[in-house]
Amino acid sequence: MENFSEWFHDISEEVNITDARYPIKGMSIWMPYGFQIRKYTLEILREFLDEECEETLFPLLIPEAELAKEGLHVKGFEDEVYWVTKGGQKDLNECLALRPTSETAMYPMYALWIRSHIDLPMKYYQIVNTFRYETKHTRPLIRVREITTFKEAHTAHATKEEAAEQVETFMEIYKNFFDCLGIPFLICKRPEWDKFPGADYTMAFDTIMPDGKTLQIGTVHNLGTTFAKTFDIQFENKEGEHEYVYQTCAGLSDRVIAALIGLHGDEKGLRLPPVVSPKQITIIPILFKEGKEEVIAKCDELKKLFEARDLRVNIDDRDIRPGKKFYDWELKGTPIKLELGPRDLKNNKTIITRRDTLEKIDLELDDNLLNNVIDVLEDMDEKLYNNAWNNQEDKFKFSDDLEEIPKLIEEGNVVAFNWCGDTECGQEIEEIVDYDILGIYEELDEDATCITGEERANYIALIAKTY
């Protein structure tokens, strides 16, 4: 993939993922094939989240008075908020914000719902559209003005410790979710100057896209008592005293789909992990006049066989030549293409093509067929996962030379370096290198010196070109 940006744009349009020609900059349409990928991705996400939180749905609009309450928070978003000022032909009494995120929509309600320690912990999530008036260059799924798929979870706890544990739990959920999709990640504690507006600290997941730029694909924030104090969310503890709750929130967006597409794709198109592929097996009948009915009947039979094990299967019976069908489904990234012609049927066999390796495999049309196909799908999951993680490792470099870093980054790497952790020092590094510090990747126990050569290094930090 020589030019990732071009590849990503072309594939999105060619296989019907998004259409960016909508007449508002930064807002695209989810086309049918993309919508299906999104749907299966959300199903997996919901499975994980439903174990931990309850799903809800809050209104889109936030009264200006609520949004403005938390000073640090509103400052972080003031240049990005879309405002509704008119209803019908009248000016509204109060401006209404399109949610950029939902803390200020949800927490006034948390203040109503939480009365006592028995109401805690309270853990809700929602999957909604959110809005940011982006002034930078927009790009479907990556930098958009309508985030169509914003998953946000919001929890409230009785103690600081529980909130910290919740942050860890969300991180575990994200790890498992990304593992399911074969998306590798780097976890950092974001630097002070780049944390979520209003948070005590922010843990972030980044992935390295094929062009070497990192894409933030998930964040978990420990909010401490900042919002609780602003929105007066108090509970009566067991001793009958009133205390502020400790809060966390965690978010994922459309970018997960961008990573899914970008990290696994190749020159021939998408390579979708079976778990999210709209079709997992595409059957391509090879038809001649002779034996046509038998081949069609066998294809139907195989479809039923696979569907009985909850596999998503289609038969491409379009009246076009098989080569074009192969091309189309390779582009769409369907994990297994199964072809069946009259000669195959006679020999009681079929040929399947794996999308990941493009390998062709002869399989007998016997009792083992179903299990053989399932084995291939599982192997594909593993290979896509390993391949993506190997790519990430190749792009992970350590450096102790400030001058070398820009070169390494321009070559498509993320660079780890020893850092003292001081804000002023960090911002100086960003200025010298002219790239962004992702944050603290690891704590350092051994004796080491900050890359600036002065202080003791307490951490390994990462620096990269970011989306």
Next chain:
Amino acid sequence: MENFSEWFHDISEEVNITDARYPIKGMSIWMPYGFQIRKYTLEILREFLDEECEETLFPLLIPEAELAKEGLHVKGFEDEVYWVTKGGQKDLNECLALRPTSETAMYPMYALWIRSHIDLPMKYYQIVNTFRYETKHTRPLIRVREITTFKEAHTAHATKEEAAEQVETFMEIYKNFFDCLGIPFLICKRPEWDKFPGADYTMAFDTIMPDGKTLQIGTVHNLGTTFAKTFDIQFENKEGEHEYVYQTCAGLSDRVIAALIGLHGDEKGLRLPPVVSPKQITIIPILFKEGKEEVIAKCDELKKLFEARDLRVNIDDRDIRPGKKFYDWELKGTPIKLELGPRDLKNNKTIITRRDTLEKIDLELDDNLLNNVIDVLEDMDEKLYNNAWNNQEDKFKFSDDLEEIPKLIEEGNVVAFNWCGDTECGQEIEEIVDYDILGIYEELDEDATCITGEERANYIALIAKTY
């Protein structure tokens, strides 16, 4: 249910369906239990729609220039549209509407996508939030400013006949969908003065709520070529000539859930059709010191047994008395409550309580248990359906006396009457009776006279008090 309005409000809050205390009038929160009902309802709807259309997702915001293009349409919505006029701290160059419905968001894209007759029919749908600046009294799920669950399907066809057939197909889908939920309906062709702005004609589904007022729960519109001409949606036919497409659209909203709750509920709370109930079987262990482990083990075993057949089951193991558990799940409308204590276990039996009839049934803990439970669930589906349709029939009256109609309506009925079909005559009837004509219910073949006593009656029309 003496006071339906009060009942509906109370039940919504008590069982966590919606919370209307959000600080914007007409915008509520879907609470966890309500969200689950909504989720299962949408799953059923998607199953029906996916057979017919492909799901997509269009942006929320519509540029003013697009919304304003279709004159009739914009006139119908101009007092109801919310306008975004600011992004960050800047005024936008062009105002952006929060979609009141998505014709004007989708059809400019249809004009790009449709080139030739082979692109037709084009059938997409989406399930999104839409906005109406309602000035009337708002009420959760029934009259809201944010419709959170707006399903809209939009199709384009090569011929007028195909579009008319599509209208019929959507009506069939709606019938099947409402049948699944046990929601009875009346189908009318809306009168000219009440059709969708821009449509050739509108077919509407109404249901009669317990207070006798009708609630519009679904509409299907034949748009003819009105929007095609406005948005220049043309295709090249087989002869190489350019023609405008014929379009239809069809919509459902949150009101389906309002009907589901309102029509089946009773004084003790919700009575949810098994198909949409978050839990279909709630197991209530009756625990004493003695035999506690055995009862818990058996409850777990039963849960697994039911879940293996894809039933949604929970065990209420809260440390409160069983009576309170019974009360809670009766309120929430869980179809079957299954209780199991040490004595039951000894006698190898269990008692289940049907939510619809409140009947208690002894069942053996034998190999037939699963099928017996499934039979009860199926019978409940049927009983709730029949009960709701019988209630509707009781409220359906015919009258040939204009003066009698207001009295019949105030008693909670919908009234059928003979009508000539003339607009002026219809509006005069509405003025005299002071209620709304729902539309044409049936064509009349036999000789009859319009209720106004002058013209020949061509139709049976319906008139009612509407939501």
